[in-house]
Amino acid sequence: MSMFEGLKFRKISSPIHSLDPRVKFFYVIAMFAAAVMYMEIIPLIALFLIQIPLIIAAKVTRQWIKSMRGATYLAAIIFFTNLLFSYFYPTGESFSYIVEHATAMTLRFVVLVESFSVFFLTTSPDHLGLALENSHVPYEFCFAFTTAVRFVPVLAEEAQTIMDAQKARGLELEKGNFLKRVKNYIPILIPLIVNAIRRSLELAEAMESRAWGATKNRTNLYELKLHRGDYVLTALTVLLIVLAVYVRLYIPIPAVSEILG
Amino acid sequence: MEKQIFKTDRKMPIIEADNLTYTYPGAEKPSIREVSLKIEKGEFVLLTGPSGCGKTTLCRCFNGLIPHFYEGKLRGEIRVAGMNVAEHAIYELAKHVGLVFQNPENQLFALSVEKDVAFGLENLGVPREEIRKRVDWALKVTDIYELRERPPYELSGGQQQRVAIAAVLAMQPEVIVLDEPTSFLDPLGAKKIFEDIYRLNRKLGITIVLVEHRLDLTAKYANRIIIMDEGKIVLDGEPRKILVSEEVHLMGIGIPKVIRLYQFLKQRGKDLGEPPLSSEEIAKKLRERLGR
């Protein structure tokens, strides 16, 4: 859960926050592509490090550390499955190579989480919705997206309240065998579903009352315009891809174990 | 001066219901029965009655949620701003009638206040510059301009409800209908909302229909009270007359304590003249009478 906690957007102003979400998304994709290209530790470490200035510029270091900490659990799983895999299906490689390989796979995951958290920590869901709209995604989907984001905390709180209300009536969730435990959740699920339905009806009513669907040519309060920063990031991202491809193709990358001895 | 606006505009009814009967789909009995009423431009109408009396159903008829959204069976006719509700889409009516609901949480969808206020105008396809102008105006009128970039779900209930009001205000409707807008708010928050609504009525001449149980907090703002029971309008008139009528006491309506005190004194032969509608008013009368 805490990995997602780290991805929660908070409104602050920074040069990174004001970047166009489409450009930032392009950057995430580029990072993703670059990370997938490599299985060696050194370039992956480089990919990890070059993102840190962005995080500092965006003033989200603390939340970022939080999300990275949240990711450690998954990272550990990736590391050990890789290790186990090489153990059960030996390819004749040395142990140090196996460890290095597992580390690289884990790093790859870490780099992905890092770039995604840069994106989500600095992009307001509102802007994201707008970016979707400008990318010709039908408005209904964009609206569904932003509304979902908006109601996640509300529903989480509601679930907690329902749980409390049933506990106050003597419900013990952890009691009984597996089947009983599953059954224990019925008194929580039913009110949750009923309330969600009721809530969505009210929402629909409010939307209709505010002229939902009046015209096909919907306008928007916000406008996405590319600024200088956006061009800079785009240029840097393109450069990164070119460099990544070049290194991949023409420069042999030594393994750490080789360097060390 | 304000009185004059009332008089000149009073000729034209903004809401006109004629023999309106409506049954929800699947329901056996109609929720409102043979409702006829005229609401003039600029009025401040307080609509009240016990739970389940049909107040909310009637509100839904004002902007076409009934019959368009709820379907069901509608008989009789209702005209709002000259349009037959049954023949016009909800979004057309939305330009004339704004609805504010009870639960602020379920009527705000956007992730920033100003985006929420803009929602209706965006749907209508109003040009961006115009949206910006109207959104800023609505935010200023409701005194939440400073909150414009905040996400609505982080605000207090009172602030959220103000966002909801600004959101309908931005569409510049002639009528704003509010269905128990303060039931989730604390007393001070509620009081501020009522004062805001009153200001919209006085300063901008917007017709207000307010559904509310707590007459003690609201009677002084209204120029008219409509009381419903079992789907029918049973009383309709000036607050000072309605609240002291005998019928109202039999209806299970919460009579303001000010009125109850006034009537207690009257029964003991102590007449304070015209019935008061607020604690300040009765205190003033008593001070005139008893002060040295």
Add this chain to the structure above:
Amino acid sequence: MIEAYDLHFVYPNGVEALKGVSLKIRNGEFVAIMGQNGAGKTTLVKHFNGLLKPTQGKVLIDGVDTREVSVAKLARKVGFVFQNPDHQLFCETVEEEISFALKNFGFKENVIKRRVTWALNLLGLTRYRKTSPFMLSGGERKRVALASVLAWNPKILILDEPTIGQDYAQKEKLRQFILQMKAQKKTGIIVTHDVEFVAECNPRVVLMSNGKIVADGEARKILTSPEILEKASIIPPEVSRIFLELSNIGFPTNVIDIYEAGEIILDFWEGKRREHV
């Protein structure tokens, strides 16, 4: 008896909802916890049945530390009716809904039957025994929720915002019920910001603001002090507002009851009384 000593509570998201609350509620007392939304009222009472455990300080229920027993065990003693009945109703019939807790607490079948009948009767729900709770009106659902807690006859009863969204007649019923409880010397706590309702029930008032208790005393004392109430964003009740306005011509300022108010005004009118004694 409920005792809280220097209670602090911080939510996982870092919000400090209670900042040092000490409070004692004796058996048979009837208390209204008041304050604006977000003052920490609900957070405080959720400590009384163990739904929340103190971050610092402690809460004792009849001398037992809430950290040492399960919610289920505490709930047997402390009944908690939530604000929104829709957060708890889930059964097919009202009868099942009311017996849910009784089953959880391990009551015997014949006892359950008796208790359900008793609770249905107490709240005037008998004719809905076999009805689905989802088919009932808001006011009725609220009563089902109340009945489902009363059924196990908890020693202490907590009602969270019982008057929200209720009309006059429903509030009146609730008031009768509370007065009855009070007469039977049952320990009761209501969490509310409904001043008029509190003025009519005349309980002990605990006023909260910003995670702290800012005043504690008789309703007629607290609800007639505008300076104290303002700290908690609460307006004095109607009767009190009238009398406060008239204090400069010698009216007493500590009146919240309408009948008392009527008599005092009459006395003044007839010249039986000039100054507040």
